[in-house]
Amino acid sequence: MAFISSGYNPDKPMENRITDIGPRHFTEFLPPVIKNNKGKWLWHEIIEPGVLMHKAESGDEVYSVRVGTARIMGVETLREVLDIADKHCDGYVRWTTRNNIEFMVDSKDKVQPLKDDLLSRKFDGGSYKFPIGGTGAGMTNIVHTQGWIHCHTPATDASGTVKVVMDELFEEFGQMRMPAQLRISMACCLNMCGAVHCSDIAILGYHRKPPAIDHEEVDNLCEIPLAVAACPTAAIRPTKTTITDRKTGEEKSVKTVAIKNERCMFCGNCYTMCPALPLTDAEGDGLVIMAGGKVSNRIDAPKFSKVVVAFIPNETPRWPSLAKCMRQMVDAYVKGAKKYERFGHWAERIGWERFFEVTGLEFTHHLIDDFRDPAYFTWRQTTNFKF
Amino acid sequence: MPKHETPLLDQLESGPWPSFVSDLKRQAESRTQKQNDIEYQIPVDVVDDLLGLLELSYVEKEVHWKHGGIVGVFGYGGGVIGRYCDQPQKFPGVAHFHTVRVNQPAGKFYKTDFLRQLADLWDFRGSGVTNMHGSTGDIILLGTTTPQLEEIFFELTHNMNQDLGGSGSNLRTPESCLGESRCEWSCYDAQELCYQLTMEYQDELHRPAFPYKFKFKFDGCPNGCVASIARSDLSFIGTWRDDIRIDQEAVAAYVGGEIQPNGGAHAGKDWGPFDIQKEVIDLCPTKCMWMEGGKLKINDRECTRCMHCLNVMPRALRIGNDRGLSILAGAKAPILDGAQMGSLLLPFVKGEEPYDAIKEVIENIWDWWMEEGKNRERLGETMKRQGFQKLLEVTGIPADPRHVEHPRFTPYIFWKEEEVPGGFERDIADYRSRHPK
Numbered sequence: 001m002a003f004i005s006s007g008y009n010p011d012k013p014m015e016n017r018i019t020d021i022g023p024r025h026f027t028e029f030l031p032p033v034i035k036n037n038k039g040k041w042l043w044h045e046i047i048e049p050g051v052l053m054h055k056a057e058s059g060d061e062v063y064s065v066r067v068g069t070a071r072i073m074g075v076e077t078l079r080e081v082l083d084i085a086d087k088h089c090d091g092y093v094r095w096t097t098r099n100n101i102e103f104m105v106d107s108k109d110k111v112q113p114l115k116d117d118l119l120s121r122k123f124d125g126g127s128y129k130f131p132i133g134g135t136g137a138g139m140t141n142i143v144h145t146q147g148w149i150h151c152h153t154p155a156t157d158a159s160g161t162v163k164v165v166m167d168e169l170f171e172e173f174g175q176m177r178m179p180a181q182l183r184i185s186m187a188c189c190l191n192m193c194g195a196v197h198c199s200d201i202a203i204l205g206y207h208r209k210p211p212a213i214d215h216e217e218v219d220n221l222c223e224i225p226l227a228v229a230a231c232p233t234a235a236i237r238p239t240k241t242t243i244t245d246r247k248t249g250e251e252k253s254v255k256t257v258a259i260k261n262e263r264c265m266f267c268g269n270c271y272t273m274c275p276a277l278p279l280t281d282a283e284g285d286g287l288v289i290m291a292g293g294k295v296s297n298r299i300d301a302p303k304f305s306k307v308v309v310a311f312i313p314n315e316t317p318r319w320p321s322l323a324k325c326m327r328q329m330v331d332a333y334v335k336g337a338k339k340y341e342r343f344g345h346w347a348e349r350i351g352w353e354r355f356f357e358v359t360g361l362e363f364t365h366h367l368i369d370d371f372r373d374p375a376y377f378t379w380r381q382t383t384n385f386k387f
Numbered sequence: 388m389p390k391h392e393t394p395l396l397d398q399l400e401s402g403p404w405p406s407f408v409s410d411l412k413r414q415a416e417s418r419t420q421k422q423n424d425i426e427y428q429i430p431v432d433v434v435d436d437l438l439g440l441l442e443l444s445y446v447e448k449e450v451h452w453k454h455g456g457i458v459g460v461f462g463y464g465g466g467v468i469g470r471y472c473d474q475p476q477k478f479p480g481v482a483h484f485h486t487v488r489v490n491q492p493a494g495k496f497y498k499t500d501f502l503r504q505l506a507d508l509w510d511f512r513g514s515g516v517t518n519m520h521g522s523t524g525d526i527i528l529l530g531t532t533t534p535q536l537e538e539i540f541f542e543l544t545h546n547m548n549q550d551l552g553g554s555g556s557n558l559r560t561p562e563s564c565l566g567e568s569r570c571e572w573s574c575y576d577a578q579e580l581c582y583q584l585t586m587e588y589q590d591e592l593h594r595p596a597f598p599y600k601f602k603f604k605f606d607g608c609p610n611g612c613v614a615s616i617a618r619s620d621l622s623f624i625g626t627w628r629d630d631i632r633i634d635q636e637a638v639a640a641y642v643g644g645e646i647q648p649n650g651g652a653h654a655g656k657d658w659g660p661f662d663i664q665k666e667v668i669d670l671c672p673t674k675c676m677w678m679e680g681g682k683l684k685i686n687d688r689e690c691t692r693c694m695h696c697l698n699v700m701p702r703a704l705r706i707g708n709d710r711g712l713s714i715l716a717g718a719k720a721p722i723l724d725g726a727q728m729g730s731l732l733l734p735f736v737k738g739e740e741p742y743d744a745i746k747e748v749i750e751n752i753w754d755w756w757m758e759e760g761k762n763r764e765r766l767g768e769t770m771k772r773q774g775f776q777k778l779l780e781v782t783g784i785p786a787d788p789r790h791v792e793h794p795r796f797t798p799y800i801f802w803k804e805e806e807v808p809g810g811f812e813r814d815i816a817d818y819r820s821r822h823p824k
Contacts (some may be wrong), residue, residue: 082502094495185411
């Protein structure tokens, strides 16, 4: 493996350096039918699950075939996507916000050959490479984070949990039989890179044990005042302790922190500031399920998701309890909701007491909010409830 | 032959949904096969070791990536995230496994030649594993070694005219929906505004000078496909001020069942014949619509532009002509003090170049937040701590009932001295002259 230079000269880093040029301008990458009709679209129609048709003032039509992906994509699969785009779409392709790919063609007769090609491609393990769907009143792809594959703070794996749920609900991706769209999101810790807190259903990795304290390293790796200040519940205080030096065997006093365990809410913010306070733990870590949020302003304001399952353990590799719970929730929603009702609309209409009844989920004390002032506004302050 | 046995991960190859394990195995195998043809610049077995390390996490149910590590390219404070594994002896291929964020084009349209070039570069100088795309919107290149970072940056900028994205306490890579390029509901050119602000604020994007991260997201309409209202410090959402355009013939066609409602989105189930009263008029949140003589009427002055009627009847109803956008501030995920939704700050501004009014709002907010924001405090938290009035004061935006869901509950008004006649300086002798002890 010989090092091959790009032309960069490490002795003169500023020589020929190009910086602050930003991304490429998007108009370089628009297919002709899109470029020609930009800002002049009239209406659209989902002609079948996974296939959208947009009609322009000019009479032009663009057909977009939407396919799901795992988000993790090696360049071998990426090149296959590009080959398909070259073959069917004149060398253009786009991705959606929710990790789907859209292959666009400018006439209807090009749709079927494209679909046939996409569905004919499978991985060696047997799964589809490019399942078609993700449109309309159905379930689209799950947006998610890195998990154990690349992040340092996760409480679970992201790709694995998503794979399991998408397998369980696969038929919903390819059809549109729901009352409204169902947006599922996954974040592997409370930091929520995926901002899942406004999803119809959110899967969230969560720790349940306070950090372990590596007394030997706290003062070497961390600014103790920053670690103390990082705690939102003031559970961390500076202290001193005596440890045995690993090399010399001598007892020595070191600066470190102490944690009041009963105040810890397991957010991991201290670990972000101080690597000597790890949280990951096989027994402690698992999943929280939240539901009933949305980001659209349609009919009513955007809503936060609410915690409906306090804990599901990390049952690797296929998380059967997670799959079962998702199935229960989705089936109850499909059965009970009225047309146009999002998951949260349905839960609020029938009442949360009914929600737990029809989904079969257990209501425990963990689901009653006790975090600061906003908690009060979530308690029932009326005699209007259902038996 | 795979380098490591992965019996647990292998169980994630079955089932219909695209398997990331199969994808990674394919990538690992291709590197082994091509190693005599390509002078790989990082270990050939990087993806094999990634699978091995991930299998270990599946067995132990604990993560094996170490905390951060400061690496990057000269002169930038973001765009690269350092990553090292805590089992480098067992898995030397991923001892270094840094992430590179590449600033995606607005709306995520691509020409294949661009992505082919990127694939070749990443195959050669990295693991070949990507995320298309990361949560914030960047193209994510997962896994390379420190010596490759400058080389990758040099090739991106010199050969591909392409820059890195943001990370750390800076402006994160802005993201937009596909906007006017393929959507009839986009009320402004979301992609162009996203691009122009990305270019205007390159310094803020590459060189961290903020208390914490700062996100811009651009939704073309209130449907909010990029979720700006839930996750961006400044959320730009398209809207209009005049009347919804109505095509009464198309309304009649919907009523007559000639056109499927909701763009065909409910075609998978028999919901019965379309009922405009039940499905549109009764669900209108402001009840500003009615049928009269077979025609649909809208009292547009009372409409709050929620999009429901447009979504249900896209061929009959269109966004108005006096278009622009609303700016909302302070959204964030729960860390630390609970999740916050964006709060409406500027009800309406035209989305037209040179966007000076928008830049003024941004820069006024930054001046304040950079001065007053605490370490790791998002804009929304500074707003909560110092109050919405402060935000209005620093942006010079006048208070308006549109700013609140309802007026305040508490009468604890923090009157300013200049608002009260005579000021706050009291004279106790004067008081005692009327109220002896």
